[in-house]
Amino acid sequence: MASTVGFDGLVTVARDLLARPGRQVLAIAGAPGAGKSTLVENLADALAGEPVAILPMDGYHYDDGVLHAMGRRPWKGAPDTFDVGGLRTTLTRLRDPAEGAVAVPVFDRNLEISRGSARLIGPEVRLILAEGNYLLLKRDPWPSLRAHFDATVMIDVPEAELKRRLRGRWVGHGLTPPEIDTKLEDNDLPNGRVVI
Numbered sequence: 001m002a003s004t005v006g007f008d009g010l011v012t013v014a015r016d017l018l019a020r021p022g023r024q025v026l027a028i029a030g031a032p033g034a035g036k037s038t039l040v041e042n043l044a045d046a047l048a049g050e051p052v053a054i055l056p057m058d059g060y061h062y063d064d065g066v067l068h069a070m071g072r073r074p075w076k077g078a079p080d081t082f083d084v085g086g087l088r089t090t091l092t093r094l095r096d097p098a099e100g101a102v103a104v105p106v107f108d109r110n111l112e113i114s115r116g117s118a119r120l121i122g123p124e125v126r127l128i129l130a131e132g133n134y135l136l137l138k139r140d141p142w143p144s145l146r147a148h149f150d151a152t153v154m155i156d157v158p159e160a161e162l163k164r165r166l167r168g169r170w171v172g173h174g175l176t177p178p179e180i181d182t183k184l185e186d187n188d189l190p191n192g193r194v195v196i
Contacts, residue, residue, distance in 0.1 A: 005153075007039075011046045013151055018050055018127050023095060025055075025128045025148055029135040030155030031192030032077065033165035036131040039155060043129060053125040055094075057132020059105030060087045061114050076112075077191055079134050084141045091148035094121060094128060109173075133195050162192050 005013065017024040028043075030036045037056065044052050060083045067073040072081055086105075093099045103117035121128065134142050136152055146152075157165075166188050170180040 007042070007046075010039075010043060010153060013153070014043060014047055014052075014127060014129075015050075017150055018047075018052075020150070023097075023126055023128065024150040025091065025094070025130055027135045027145075027149040027152045028129065028131040028155065029133065029137075029152070029195065031157065031162055031195040032133060032188045033162040033169065033192070034155040034157045034195075035165070036133075036155060040129045040131045047127070051124050051126040053121040053128055055090070055104055055121070055128050055130045056107060057082065057087060057130065057135060058107035058109075059114050059118070060084070061107055063113060075187055077133070077187060079137060079139060079142065079191075079194060082134070084144065088141075088144055088148070091130070091145065095148070097123065099123075133191065137195070139194075159189065159192065163189065 014026060017026055028036055028040055040054050040056075044054060061076065062070070062072075062081050062083060064073055064076070067076055067081055070081075072078070075081060090102065090104055093102045101120045101122045104119050104121055105114045105116045106118035107114050130149070135145060135149070136154060137143075163184060166184055167180055170183055175183065
């Protein structure tokens with residue numbers, strides 16, 4: 001059942017999940033620039049003291065070398081440029097108490113690469129805040145992740161605001177105005193429309 005919630009409602013959803021037995025996964029999806037990372041960090045802060053960990057989908061980006069070999073480097077961030085099977089395997093491992101601590105990759109935006117085994121999610125963690133663009137995508141192989149989510153949230157941001165935020169992101173990374181326009185129009189905004 002779909003419903004609209006604000007931040008306080010999302011905190012309530014997370015607390016309800018924490019009240020359930022076993023480890024729970026809350027999936028938070030949205031277009032590039034929707035504010036997923038910020039929202040998840042704020043949610044984790046609001047749940048301070050609770051056994052919560054963040055699992056960003058961006059850690060499962062294919063490496064640039066792999067994307068070059070696939071002919072997909074200019075479209076990095078599109079649905080087919082992620083290791084969905086790797087994410088699914090991690091989610092499966094995170095459900096298995098026998099696994100203990102599970103190492104997960106983290107995407108380094110400054111270097112534009114994933115760093116494997118960059119963070120540990122310990123066995124004490126009861127709620128995983130998974131965040132990423134395509135977690136709720138209905139195009140194969142993404143639906144194979146749905147069984148791993150106990151609750152899902154889609155962040156709704158108007159396209160004009162997404163464009164403003166993304167432009168600011170790429171300015172901050174030193175791209176020129178023509179490079180930013182290409183990135184927005186050929187990659188980020190089309191990917192955002194797929195998510196929406």
